[in-house]
């Protein structure tokens with residue numbers, strides 16, 4: 057494990073609350089979440105589907121609907137500045153340049169009427185104007201995420217690529233701009249394990265060579281176990297447990313974390329039915 | 344041909360799907376992507392065939408070709424022994440009720456302008472036109488409950504759901520017309536392990552109750568091992584290995600399968 | 616839809632532009648009721664009369680009386696202390712409300728028929744500028760609506776279908792569209808207008824101009840709509856619908872059209888000003904609406920007179936102000952709508 061160069065976290069989120077309002081009803085999707093991300097480290101966020109992992113990550117650069125529909129409170133200190141207090145122009149500079157995203161939805165984040173190569177090239181021109189041969193840079197980026205025959209796929213439209221290839225294009229686009237923080241929301245769900253390993257190796261290399269920090273949202277405990285430094289477990293809008301990966305996974309404290317680890321499907325498991333979570337039991341144990 | 348116990352439900356032979364690869368300013372055809380290249384496969388009634396393989400190896404395309412959503416270049420598809428390769432439009436409609444597909448990308452597979460109620464009602468309107476409005480609503484609510492969602496959410500729009508919740512709506516939509524053959528294209532990839540287990544259990548229960556048949560495309564090899572009676576491994580458009588899960592994991596023959604199994608990240612040990 | 620309205624009303628700019636537009640269109644609809652004189656009633660005794668001041672006098676609304684100081688100017692000045700009574704909902708000239716209901720009541724009428732009452736002054740033949748403005752708004756405001764309806768309907772039909780079916784249909788439709796886009800529209804317009812001019816009455820000319828304007832405009836809309844329908848065609852929800860057995864018509868109606876609707880709405884709102892300005896420009900050049908009908912462009916063209924600037928007859932430029940306000944209101948509303956329906960913010 058790499059140890060943080062200083063004790064000052066790169067990103068420090070405190071008491072984050074996100075409330076969605078529709079008509080008269082309101083839904084508090086995230087309820088008082090706090091976590092730190094250190095330079096060169098990886099924080100994995102795991103947890104229930106719908107527990108607020110994606111909205112937490114999107115809120116950092118305000119990629120959620122504007123205020124009346126969605127309210128964000130709390131603070132997110134990045135490099136000493138509160139991200140929630142930035143002006144729209146400052147925020148645009150942070151997005152992509154400092155913090156870049158691999159969204160959970162690859163297909164909807166790519167524009168269907170432009171080729172994938174031109175979309176990455178546009179992002180590169182915007183954020184790295186010093187690069188001369190943009191095309192070569194883009195092809196290299198596609199190559200690094202394991203797209204076979206990258207030079208020919210430069211001109212492909214998103215719908216001509218498989219789900220996993222679209223996902224890799226998103227990763228290539230996020231990394232092509234050399235961000236300091238990568239927020240990857242389930243970046244490998246559509247990838248087979250060999251490509252998945254290739255992507256994780258690439259991230260490892262960037263982490264070591266340029267101090268890239270990663271927030272990794274995933275449902276795959278194998279990845280958390282082998283790749284992340286810290287882990288935060290979300291359940292119903294709260295972080296119920298967080299800490300160094302090795303500790304939390306080996307010795308989970310919260311009943312939800314325990315139940316979740318028990319649900320992981322394992323090779324060679326001969327049981328007829330997979331274990332699921334009894335939420336009532338967790339509520340009882342938590343009370 | 345008559346349907347006997349030995350006729351497979353779905354039989355594919357020599358299936359090819361080739362897409363033109365275009366390049367240059369005029370987007371002239373410069374080559375071909377052999378998405379599916381000479382695949383033969385048979386799926387018995389009541390069985391689950393797991394389909395794994397490299398990303399981009401043609402799994403989705405194969406599934407889509409079965410329900411006529413991808414252009415078939417060559418080959419024959421038989422359903423209950425009947426050649427359905429050439430059927431189109433109206434003549435294929437009866438089969439559409441029997442075969443359904445769950446789509447890979449939960450964010451893109453629900454119309455953002457439709458409420459969940461109308462998403463689920465659409466297949467019912469098409470295949471059960473006689474059903475009354477109240478019955479239809481009832482049915483939609485029970486479908487949502489089946490996949491572990493709150494029936495109160497029927498009036499919501501897709502963007503108000505998380506990825507895993509949308510995936511479950513997609514599953515409910517496929518179940519709506521009571522099909523007998525379901526192509527699950529990474530149907531559980533976007534779900535947390537607990538909901539994934541819940542859905543896999545649900546699919547298995549339905550299989551027992553109604554004798555459903557699945558083509559189960561996934562990347563999580565543990566889940567594939569759990570649910571499948573037969574596993575098919577694809578690489579670059581071709582089937583490289585077919586075996587029962589036990590055999591496959593014990594003694595993989597093809598080098599690609601070996602690499603695949605070696606790359607599985609080890610999950611954390613079970614606590615206590 | 617009601618959701619959209621609520622969102623628009625929540626923004627100050629949205630509500631302001633909406634209220635302005637509703638007021639303008641209500642004015643056009645109820646033109647007869649609001650106008651104070653018949654649209655073409657001349658009064659050569661009172662040409663270039665300045666706007667008459669309306670005040671509160673003796674417990675009622677009243678209008679200031681003016682007298683002529685210089686016939687050649689002409690110049691007028693108010694007679695101090697002399698007022699004439701005005702009545703709300705008083706009878707006046709005959710008109711048909713909404714073109715159907717014969718009525719005589721007006722919003723504001725002088726008690727005596729010989730009272731000089733020009734809320735926005737009079738023009739070179741003593742016609743009431745205010746009344747002409749109100750009647751003229753009918754032409755200027757509807758031309759945008761009709762034009763955009765034709766444009767969008769054609770664009771949707773051609774663009775939507777060629778995007779959906781692709782292949783040969785798409786190829787030929789798009790080449791046709793490109794051909795249309797390459798035609799220099801202004802010259803075509805001028806040519807067509809001069810050829811057609813003798814054949815049509817002024818009312819018919821209105822229709823002809825709308826049709827010419829929208830026939831040129833639809834090609835652009837068709838291209839955009841084709842692109843959008845093409846990309847929606849490839850989404851998985853359309854595949855899913857196809858997979859469940861939905862036919863092309865069902866897919867177009869249930870899946871493609873609703874997803875184009877917000878674009879259509881925004882684009883329509885933003886391009887209406889183009890038609891309003893187009894009509895104004897044509898009428899200004901003498902190629903559009905002609906006397907005795909009234910439109911804002913026509914009124915402006917009649918204000919092209921050095922005398923008006925020299926003698927500061929500013930009220931004759933109010934049609935320009937009306938065009939300006941309408942165009943700004945539509946543009947602001949379009950911007951607000953775009954913010955509201957921005958799909959990025961919706962999906963994330």
Ligand SMILES: Nc1ncnc2c1ncn2[C@@H]1O[C@H](COP(=O)(O)OP(=O)(O)OP(=O)(O)O)[C@@H](O)[C@H]1O
Pocket residue numbers: 076083085104105106107108109110111112121160502503504505506507508533534535963
């Ligand atoms: N725009 C929105 N309007 C209303 N509710 C929303 C909106 N976006 C998300 N939600 C709700 O917020 C909650 C958290 O959603 P989020 O997308 O963060 O879940 P998640 O943890 O990423 O789940 P998954 O693993 O399934 O992607 C969900 O219950 C969802 O229904």
Ligand SMILES: Nc1ncnc2c1ncn2[C@@H]1O[C@H](COP(=O)(O)OP(=O)(O)OP(=O)(O)O)[C@@H](O)[C@H]1O
Pocket residue numbers: 215216217218219220221246247248362363376377378396397398399400401402403404405447
């Ligand atoms: N409409 C299309 N036009 C051109 N090429 C296509 C089209 N659809 C798919 N392809 C190509 O076919 C190949 C197989 O794609 P497919 O989606 O079947 O892969 P997959 O096995 O499902 O991969 P993943 O696991 O990443 O989803 C890819 O190389 C893809 O680029």
Ligand SMILES: [Mg+2]
Pocket residue numbers: 109110111160241505506507
């Ligand atoms: Mg999510």
Ligand SMILES: [Mg+2]
Pocket residue numbers: 218219220402403404447528
């Ligand atoms: Mg796929």
